[in-house]
């Protein structure tokens with residue numbers, strides 16, 4: 058059985074998840090579900106990076122003296138959020154877990170045995186927002202451009218990892234595997250960074266209480282990025298990962314430091330690393346100080362998890378920056394989900410119930426229509442293979458749009474009086490199209506797909522089912538009900554936290 062291992066970044070726990078985190082995790086979930094539906098042995102890993110100084114700061118701000126108790130309370134909130142959004146992860150790693158510490162030790166040991174760890178002095182800048190050393194020429198007005206904060210000046214005696222030793226190997230791998238880093242703009246960014254000269258990296262820090270202590274030297278704590286990256290190796294049987302999904306601000310850690318660590322320790326490299334863009338809210342960076350941090354739970358409660366999933370995937374071209382606004386979400390819900398998809402499905406199912414006693418009628422299969430639909434499903438598959446998830450969902454909606462046009466053009470409500478066979482054939486084909494939609498929607502909108510499956514009286518067990526019109530005359534459908542309700546403008550609240 059083909060295996061498929063997919064990861065999200067592990068997130069910092071200085072706050073609860075916002076829609077930016079939800080976005081990455083939802084996209085990963087779509088791929089995990091799609092590969093499962095194709096019968097593959099899927100492992101989907103997500104989790105939390107708890108060993109950051111950010112955790113300590115946030116815990117103190119919130120009056121916790123026990124940092125672990127704070128971490129536990131936050132982990133609970135993250136897990137709840139993913140449950141609300143229908144995230145079907147197979148494992149949830151927390152870096153304060155003992156199994157993770159053992160894993161980090163193992164990797165550290167292997168790299169040390171390779172002779173790639175040495176003691177040295179780091180003198181320079183450290184951005185606590187990035188949890189990384191930063192150089193003078195990366196600053197804008199003396200501040201880290203990502204965090205708008207002045208970095209700390211530090212002089213530390215640390216252990217270093219001989220990353221420079223792997224420069225040519227990493228570069229060679231990137232150049233001979235064009236799909237390794239995607240999209241292309243990110244790949245070019247990494248290549249030019251490496252060509253600009255690759256230095257060794259400090260992988261431990263002194264005087265840091267919280268975190269994983271360095272093996273054989275408890276005065277040092279392992280640098281939180283070295284610590285975090287190791288999480289991906291946790292499901293050893295599934296390594297190498299098929300895809301690491303990341304955001305573009307953590308590109309270098311994943312595309313340079315991580316491959317260097319793996320090469321040193323003698324592991325295979327991940328197959329693909331895909332960096333998506335930033336999500337803004339109403340064209341502004343998501344930030345606590347701007348007060349535009351939207352809680353996904355609020356959106357799920359007001360709309361639904363599937364509506365949010367649909368919106369984020371459809372609105373943002375995967376790999377590019379994108380914008381969230383509740384207004385655009387409502388427009389897509391009303392104009393696309395309710396008017397196109399919901400309308401088509403409801404017309405077909407209620408007509409079948411009212412005029413054919415809830416049975417898919419006897420009729421003639423429209424081979425041309427079936428072939429056209431099959432072609433679109435194949436296109437969805439090709440787009441998903443290329444990680445073009447937004448275009449795949451767009452194509453899926455084209456199937457629903459074609460369904461509406463088809464239903465409209467054969468006018469079964471008129472034909473039923475003069476040419477009942479024509480009406481029956483129309484419904485036979487449209488019911489089959491509803492089934493195709495029900496299956497194809499499963500990775501994107503799992504609850505909607507399950508709801509449709511119930512109304513249609515079918516079970517979704519494999520992606521193959523999206524490829525044929527195999528719903529037979531005489532098939533009994535369930536009780537039709539509306540799948541999407543429009544939300545009007547006057548009901549537009551805005552809740553931020």
Ligand SMILES: [Zn+2]
Pocket residue numbers: 184185186187188201202203204
């Ligand atoms: Zn920073």
